[in-house]
Amino acid sequence: MLCDRCGSHAYVHVVLDTGGMLSWCAHHYREHEQALFAYAISIQDERHLLDA
DSSP states (O other), X not given: OBOTTTOSBOOEEEEETTSOEEEEOHHHHHHHHHHXXXXXXXXXXXXXXXXX
16 A cells, blocks of 8 residues: 555555544654544554564
């Protein structure tokens, strides 16, 4: 999957309380992480794959 903001590889996938889903690269997730906590039902964080 690709980042919804910039088209880079998405490492974080967020399911929102509205039923939508967002996919983010590591950079954009860090930028919006705190705001997403208010709306997220689940967060699948695969940023550990960046070090693999």
